Amino acid sequence: MSWYYMVLLFALIVLSFSAVLVFIRIIVGPSLPDRVIAFDLIGTITIGMIALYSLITGLTSYLDAAIILSLILFLGAVAFAYYMKKSHKAKK
Secondary structure, eight states, X not given: OOHHXXXXXXXXXXXXXXXXXXXXXXXXXXXXXXXXHHHHHHHHHHHHHHHHHHHHHXXXXXXXXXXXXXXXXXXXXXXXXXXXXXXXXXXX
């Protein structure tokens, strides 16, 4: 096993550990925006894991899934910002 694969596997382990910490933030998060940001971070970590897996296996077809996931996460963040803006105006 070369150093290249060892570094990629170490990066996958670190991303997995960070995903566990973010899941804790989703459970403990004191407010809704904290939970939404943590959910968005889970998606970003997943994109990173897909990219690393694509490097390990040498199959670039996984990157298509990562691109689609990033577009869905972007639209979700925009929708949440729109929701927060609407709910803030309704309180006034």
